[in-house]
Amino acid sequence: MAAESEPLIGIDLGTTNSLVATVQDGQPIIIKNRTGQPLTPSVVAVSKNGKRLVGGIAKRQAITNPQETVSAAKRLIGRKFSSHPVQDALRALTYQVVCGQHDDVRVRLAGRDLAVPEVSAMILAELKADAEAHFGRPVTQAVITVPAYFNDGQRQATKDAGRIAGLEVLRIINEPTAAALAYGFGRTVNGKIAVLDLGGGTFDVSVLEINNGIFDVVATGGDTFLGGEDWDHRIMEWMVFGFAKEHGIDLRKDRMALQRLKDAAEKAKVELSSVKETQVHLPFICTPPGGGAALHLQSTLTREKLEDLTADLGERLVGITSEVLGEAKVRPSDLKEVILVGGMSRMPRIVEQVRQYFRREPCKGVHAEEVVALGAAIQAHALVGQQSELLLLDVTPQSMGVAIAGGYVRRLIPRNTTVPTSATEVFATSKDFQRTVKIMVLQGEHELAHHNELLGEFLLTGLREAPRGQVEIEVTFDINAEGIVSVSARDRDTGLRQSITVTASSGLTEDELRRIMDEQRDWMVAARNTEELKSKRVELDTLARDLVDALSRVRLMPGAGGLPPDVVARAEAALDQARQARGVEDVGALTRACEALAQSLPLLRSAGPRGTPGR
Amino acid sequence: MNALRAKALVEAGLLLRLSGDMAGAEKLFARALELDPGNARARRLLGRDGGPEQGADTGWNLAAPDLEADWGAWAGPSAPGPVEAPLRESVSLPEGTGMPGDALDLIAEAHRTQEFGLPDTFTPAGGLPEGSEVESLLRGAEDLLALDDHSGAVELLRRAQSLAPENPRVEALRDRSERILVSMLEARLGDLNRMPRVRLQPDDIIWLNLDHRAGFVLAQIDGAVSFDDLFALSGMSRLDTARILAQLLDEGIIAPGE
Numbered sequence: 001m002a003a004e005s006e007p008l009i010g011i012d013l014g015t016t017n018s019l020v021a022t023v024q025d026g027q028p029i030i031i032k033n034r035t036g037q038p039l040t041p042s043v044v045a046v047s048k049n050g051k052r053l054v055g056g057i058a059k060r061q062a063i064t065n066p067q068e069t070v071s072a073a074k075r076l077i078g079r080k081f082s083s084h085p086v087q088d089a090l091r092a093l094t095y096q097v098v099c100g101q102h103d104d105v106r107v108r109l110a111g112r113d114l115a116v117p118e119v120s121a122m123i124l125a126e127l128k129a130d131a132e133a134h135f136g137r138p139v140t141q142a143v144i145t146v147p148a149y150f151n152d153g154q155r156q157a158t159k160d161a162g163r164i165a166g167l168e169v170l171r172i173i174n175e176p177t178a179a180a181l182a183y184g185f186g187r188t189v190n191g192k193i194a195v196l197d198l199g200g201g202t203f204d205v206s207v208l209e210i211n212n213g214i215f216d217v218v219a220t221g222g223d224t225f226l227g228g229e230d231w232d233h234r235i236m237e238w239m240v241f242g243f244a245k246e247h248g249i250d251l252r253k254d255r256m257a258l259q260r261l262k263d264a265a266e267k268a269k270v271e272l273s274s275v276k277e278t279q280v281h282l283p284f285i286c287t288p289p290g291g292g293a294a295l296h297l298q299s300t301l302t303r304e305k306l307e308d309l310t311a312d313l314g315e316r317l318v319g320i321t322s323e324v325l326g327e328a329k330v331r332p333s334d335l336k337e338v339i340l341v342g343g344m345s346r347m348p349r350i351v352e353q354v355r356q357y358f359r360r361e362p363c364k365g366v367h368a369e370e371v372v373a374l375g376a377a378i379q380a381h382a383l384v385g386q387q388s389e390l391l392l393l394d395v396t397p398q399s400m401g402v403a404i405a406g407g408y409v410r411r412l413i414p415r416n417t418t419v420p421t422s423a424t425e426v427f428a429t430s431k432d433f434q435r436t437v438k439i440m441v442l443q444g445e446h447e448l449a450h451h452n453e454l455l456g457e458f459l460l461t462g463l464r465e466a467p468r469g470q471v472e473i474e475v476t477f478d479i480n481a482e483g484i485v486s487v488s489a490r491d492r493d494t495g496l497r498q499s500i501t502v503t504a505s506s507g508l509t510e511d512e513l514r515r516i517m518d519e520q521r522d523w524m525v526a527a528r529n530t531e532e533l534k535s536k537r538v539e540l541d542t543l544a545r546d547l548v549d550a551l552s553r554v555r556l557m558p559g560a561g562g563l564p565p566d567v568v569a570r571a572e573a574a575l576d577q578a579r580q581a582r583g584v585e586d587v588g589a590l591t592r593a594c595e596a597l598a599q600s601l602p603l604l605r606s607a608g609p610r611g612t613p614g615r
Numbered sequence: 616m617n618a619l620r621a622k623a624l625v626e627a628g629l630l631l632r633l634s635g636d637m638a639g640a641e642k643l644f645a646r647a648l649e650l651d652p653g654n655a656r657a658r659r660l661l662g663r664d665g666g667p668e669q670g671a672d673t674g675w676n677l678a679a680p681d682l683e684a685d686w687g688a689w690a691g692p693s694a695p696g697p698v699e700a701p702l703r704e705s706v707s708l709p710e711g712t713g714m715p716g717d718a719l720d721l722i723a724e725a726h727r728t729q730e731f732g733l734p735d736t737f738t739p740a741g742g743l744p745e746g747s748e749v750e751s752l753l754r755g756a757e758d759l760l761a762l763d764d765h766s767g768a769v770e771l772l773r774r775a776q777s778l779a780p781e782n783p784r785v786e787a788l789r790d791r792s793e794r795i796l797v798s799m800l801e802a803r804l805g806d807l808n809r810m811p812r813v814r815l816q817p818d819d820i821i822w823l824n825l826d827h828r829a830g831f832v833l834a835q836i837d838g839a840v841s842f843d844d845l846f847a848l849s850g851m852s853r854l855d856t857a858r859i860l861a862q863l864l865d866e867g868i869i870a871p872g873e
Contacts, residue, residue, distance in 0.1 A: 047848070053847055064848070263834075284827050285827060285830065294826050542806075
């Protein structure tokens with residue numbers, strides 16, 4: 001009999017929410033988390049009592065504990081601290097972020113500086129645990145999705161996060177590609193499609209070209225600061241304004257009130273996608289400044305009002321889409337399909353705007369926020385099952401090249417090139433009697449060198465002195481199956497050669513990564529131990545309380561209820577043992593103490609009121 | 616000496632009464648009268664001379680009517696039967712080796728090992744000028760602790776700490792009292808892994824007499840978060856959260872759940 005195959009999962013590691021999926025009986029399905037929800041908020045926190053919180057619980061205390069709550073870590077993963085996106089993101093963060101040793105981003109949480117992959121790993125570990133709870137056995141392999149615009153560093157950082165969480169990342173795939181896979185477009189569509197992904201915090205537009213199962217990302221764009229949370233904020237403002245008008249109190253000054261407003265706003269927004277109006281009901285939202293009975297917030301929000309409050313956001317969405325398509329020189333009529341992804345695409349107004357712009361009905365699954373994870377699961381299944389028609393090829397996400405005179409880039413390997421691959425090109429010196437050339441290895445799509453990511457650089461010296469253009473340098477790029485890039489430069493006259501090996505880096509060294517993985521393992525062991533201790537102590541307290549009750553009753557009975565004297569003595573000894581066990585961190589001692597209590601209890605309870613043991 | 620101590624206890628009792636802890640205040644007045652039977656003020660405040668003291672109305676927000684009651688009694692066995700009368704109503708402070716026979720001593724035991732360096736011969740007024748308000752408060756707190764009124768003691772110690780924030784003795788005593796009080800309240804809640812649920816309909820909830828903090832905690836209870844999680848997401852101290860949860864449970868607003 002064949003051994004049961006190892007469970008495989010696909011993970012949509014989102015900026016605001018994350019999901020995990022698998023393929024079961026040939027059907028891709030979402031695995032609900034242990035609280036029964038399909039979505040796990042991508043939020044990590046350390047509560048005021050030092051407890052690590054991940055997901056829904058962390059999100060629910062985000063406003064009351066903002067400094068120790070990390071959200072939207074995806075905006076920071078794999079980026080340099082000094083980069084523009086990070087500096088932009090810093091303005092919107094409530095938690096502290098510092099610069100690491102390698103210009104990487106570190107998040108300060110509960111007094112510790114964590115690498116961003118460590119934070120993402122906590123979310124992945126939670127999803128892994130949910131999957132393990134679903135399968136009832138360990139899960140170690142996953143496909144994880146990332147935005148199409150992620151560079152090698154960001155992809156590597158996501159892989160590192162997976163490793164820290166105890167996952168072997170089989171493949172990193174693009175989110176729009178995963179969405180298209182979930183719709184089965186690899187088999188049914190040949191041509192261009194657009195994927196509009198409006199998540200909680202970001203809006204990504206991608207144009208893919210599908211050609212016989214090969215997915216080519218031809219354009220990406222969007223707004224990394226436009227998402228469902230903007231709709232929530234509008235509802236919150238509306239509620240705050242209404243309350244201030246009625247009671248003269250600004251609820252924004254109270255963190256507890258704000259947290260409740262945020263939760264209520266999100267709930268109202270979701271409800272208004274399926275009903276025309278909803279009640280917002282927040283009892284005891286605040287106590288008036290002078291004291292007195294707490295006030296309630298009660299109001300009715302209609303879909304029409306919500307659309308009115310957020311009309312400009314919808315217009316922004318269309319504007320951005322139009323811009324991305326324009327830059328890629330793609331007309332809406334060129335598209336074979338339009339896919340709507342993300343929870344926000346359930347909003348009727350957004351569907352209508354997309355329909356109007358593209359003049360076609362967008363494809364939207366029943367659960368638009370689930371399609372990316374489902375696509376990842378399909379890919380994981382295909383990878384292991386070797387279903388070649390669904391198998392995505394491992395490609396370079398962005399073009400690679402070298403900087404050339406004038407500050408431009410010469411691309412040697414275009415994006416979406418299948419790896420392993422190699423390319424060689426001959427360059428010439430740009431100055432007379434030039435003795436040295438500097439090879440700067442770049443990644444990106446921009447024509448100007450400084451807009452691309454510098455992967456590494458080296459010098460080739462000892463060139464023959466000659467007028468410019470006469471010394472020829474042969475530059476070779478080699479990318480192996482593991483994505484490791486080797487770049488070499490050779491003087492064709494002298495045969496002199498220099499090379500560099502570039503490994504995509506998340507900002508963490510291998511040593512750091514190993515240390516973090518060890519820490520993570522220790523933490524998990526300690527957490528498991530603490531849970532066990534806690535539950536044993538609860539059991540001990542309950543048993544001890546029952547035994548004390550029973551003991552007190554026996555003492556009041558004439559002749560100790562007819563019990564032999566050693567029963568009471570043994571019960572007292574069991575209580576003593578319990579007292580000692582409770583003070584030490586030893587599950588074994590607690591278990592033994594519980595057993596001793598449990599043995600004494602039925603004996604004491606058998607005491608009869610008239611001096612004879614009862615039943 | 617007894618007369619002086621009784622005077623200090625009366626002062627501390629008045630402060631407790633101001634904060635709404637009538638039961639705690641009464642205990643202190645009774646203790647003052649016990650030490651100095653001639654203390655007319657204590658007698659009057661106890662209503663044993665025919666009428667309450669003028670100006671006793673504190674304007675206390677009745678939003679949390681029973682919160683400040685005797686937590687020791689609250690934290691006791693939950694279903695007292697007729698044969699339980701001889702049991703102590705509340706938990707003894709774990710001094711020395713502790714008293715056998717009460718399960719809650721087990722809980723207190725854990726804290727005894729973490730007693731922040733309190734000396735055996737603890738004198739609450741140590742280092743403070745005789746007759747100062749802090750001294751009165753400490754004496755009052757000590758007496759309340761002896762009477763198992765941890766809630767009242769914590770109230771006085773908080774006040775003392777606001778007057779003498781750097782005093783290590785005040786801090787240590789307060790810390791210890793709070794820990795014991797938290798333990799008692801947690802014992803009242805039972806297994807902290809249980810997920811409480813709201814027993815009332817939304818229309819009935821608005822008629823309750825809660826403050827906004829209790830309202831916040833109540834809003835988080837959805838049958839999917841445990842007591843333990845609620846401590847984490849309340850944004851309040853463990854003691855305040857435990858008090859609110861115990862109040863909600865006691866008033867039948869929430870059920871402990873599975």
